[in-house]
Every structure is written in structure tokens, then in C-alpha cells.
Amino acid sequence: MPELPEMENYRKRLSQSIVNVPITNVVVNREKSLNVAVDEFQSALQGGKIIFVERRGKHLIFHLHNGGRLLLHLMLGGLLYLGRTDEERPSRSTQIEITFGDHVLYFIGLRLGYLHLLSARDTDEALKELGPELLDRRMNKSRFMQLIGKRRGALKNTLVNQHVVAGIGNCYADEITFDARIHPLTKIQDLTDEQLEQLYDSTVKVLNKATDGGGYMEMPFQEGDQLTGAYNDACKVYDREGEPCVRCQTPIVKAEHSSRKVFYCPNCQHEA
Template structure:
């Protein structure tokens, strides 16, 4: 599932390609991926312009020039692809296509994901339960420590809880825990203030590096995209079961935690 770095990568690339270009055509191949009738969806978008692309957690918000919004959540398996010519279209089927001049923004894999047409107020309501973001300028180490100090439960479960902290999923929760040297099953309420401060530093470091590295998504955003997916090879533990730890050489292990896989180093990460 795309997480904060992947969605921020998409946001930056979209901001360079689609802003203030009138939408000339809209194709809806899967009605369940939108929240209104396809005729209304198409009629509203054709002729409209995206004036700003915002990211909130794992969501993208396309601000339209009439004040309305398109709220995107790719969920599990969702991808974006920008085709410039008809022959550049991806081989996978698309659920929605939006045409910006000679570019086509393809929404792929929206089996669980969605692109909803909303008012500003409806968008705010849809996102109101999301927790704060670690990359927000208002987030500080002190605030992070206070925030986690009110929580209980396993570290990984907390990091992927979008009501607690927005934007982190399975991959980066594991990478953050590894960088901080904390076991994914460690109880947050038992972590010292020093450990929580180290966790904050690791979270900021991993998310910044992953964002600048293009995230871990394998499929490029366009034919000339050389960045997207670049961070995949830099993951230290996620999906690396059996491989040698880059710190100590111990084999990376995998456990099941609340129905999720968690990858970690048995030697480097401790429950403290």
C-alpha cells in the first residue's frame, strides 16, 4: 500500500504536470471507484482545472478551481501512471482516466481505493479523524513524546494507526523501528523518554530519505520517471526475511502482529 513517501512523490510529480490545465476528457471504467454517477463526475470535471495538489496522510486532495475537491486513497494495490501518448498507456487495466491536454492520468488498481468528488466541507469531514503527521512543521520532538506518552500497545500497531499518526504503513513502521533499534512488539507505554525521542528522530529520517528516494513502489509514474521506487533497495528489514542485517549480520526475522507482518532484526532491536 502506498504510504506517505509514495503519496508525497506522486504529489510532487503531479504538481509539475497537471496544474491549471483544463481537463478535456474523463473515462470511468469502474463506477465503484467514484461516489457519484459517472455522468455527474464527468460533467463536473470536464473543463475544470486542478489548481493545487495536497497530501494528507496517505490521501491526495486535488483542489479544483470551482472549490470542490477530488479525494484519492489508493489503498492496497493502487497506482498512478501518467501517459503522454496513447501508446504509453500501461498494460494493466485502468479504473479512471483523466485527460490533461496531451497527458492522461491513469488510476490503476482501485479495487479497494477510490477517487471521490467532494465539497471542501465534505473533504474536511472525511479526513477529520486522521492523526497528526510527523513531517508537519507543527510537529516537534516534544509534541511527539507527549503524543505517544498517552498511548498504549505494541509499537508497530501504534505507528500504523492512522488515528494516532497519519501516513505510516507496514513498510515504514518496520524501517523506523529498525532505525531506532526498538522491537516492533515493544509496548509503547514502557518506552523511556529517551527511546521515544530516538524513535522520533528515526521516523523523520526514514520518511525524509524514503520521500527523496522515490518511495518503494515498483511501477514508475511515467516513461521518463527514474525516481519512483528508488527507495525499495534501501529498505533494511521490510520484506527482507532471512537476509543478513546490515548492522550485525543476523538473519532478519518475521512475526505476525495483530494480523500484520512485521520484519525486524532479533539482535539489533529490543523491547527495552
């Protein structure tokens, strides 16, 4: 599932390519990906413009010229691809296609994901339960320690809980705890202040590096794009079961906890 770095990479690229470009066509191949009727969705977009692209956690918010919003959540398996009209169509099936000038933005894999047409107020309501952003300028080490330190239970469960902090999922929870040398299933109440401080430093480090590195998406955003997905090769533990740890050469272990995969180094990340 795309997480904060992947969605931030998309936000930056979309901001450079579709903002203020007239929408000339809208195709909906899967009505269930919408929250309104197809004709209402098409009428709201046709002839309009996206004037701003915002990210909140794992969501993208497209601000429309008329004050409306498109709220996107790719969920599991969702992708975006921007291709030239009739020339660069992705090989996978698409659920929604929006044409901006001579380019088409393809929404792929929206079997669980969605693109909802909402008012500004309804968008705020839909996202009101999300926790704070850990890369927000208002976040700091002290606030982070208060936020995380008061929780109970396994560390990974807290990091991926979107009501606690927004944007982290399975991949970066494992990468962050590896960088911090903390077992992902350690009980938060057993962490020392020093470990919480290190956890904050590792969170900022990993999320920034992953964002700058294009995240771990499986396909480029457009033809010639060599950044999107490049961070997949930089992951240290996620989806690396059996591979040697980059620090100590111990094979990376995959476990399961609360129906989630967990990847870690059993030597570098001792279980409390």
C-alpha cells in the same frame, strides 16, 4: 499500500505536470471507485482544471477550479501513471482515466481504493479523524513524545494507527523501529524517554529519506522516471525476511501481529 513518502512523491510530480492544464476527457471503467454517478463525475471535471494538489496522510486531495475536491486513497495495490495520449498506456487495467492536454493520468488498482468527488467541507469531514503529520512544521520532539508516550500497546500498532499519526503504514513502521533499534512489538509504556526521543529522530530521518528517494512503488510514475520506487532497494528490513541485517548480519525475521506482517532484526532490536 502507498504511505506518506509514496503519496508525497506523487504529489510533487502531479503538481509539476497536471496543475492548470485543461481536462479534456474523463473515462470511468469502474463506477464503484467513485461516490457519484459517472455522468456527474465527468461533468464536474470535463473542461475544468486542477489548481492545486495537496497530501494529507496517505490521501491526495485534488483542488478543482470550481472549489470542489477529488479525494484519492489508493489503498492496497493502487498506482498512478501519467502517459502521453495513446502512446504510453500502462499494461495493467485502469479504473479511471483523466486526460490533461496531451497526457492521460491513469488510476490503476482501485479495487479497494477510491477517487471521490466532494465539496471542500465534505473533504474536511472525511479526513477529520486523521492524526497529525509527523513531518509537519508544527510537530517537534516534545509534542511527539506527548502524543506517543501516552499510548498503550505494541509500538507498531500505534505507528500505523491513522487516528494517532497520519501517513505511516507497515513498511515505514518497520523501517523506523529498525533505525531506532527498538523491537516493533515493544509496549509503548515500557519505552524510556531516551527511546522515545530516538524514535522521533528515526521517524523524521526515515520518512524524509524515503520521500527524497521516491518511496517503494513498483512502477514509475511516467516514462523516463527513475526516482519513483527507488527507495525499495534502500529498505533495511521491510520484506527482507532471511536477508542479513545491514548492521549485524543476523537474518531478518518476519512475524505476524494483529494480522500485520512485522519485519525486524532479532539481534539489533531486542524484545522487551
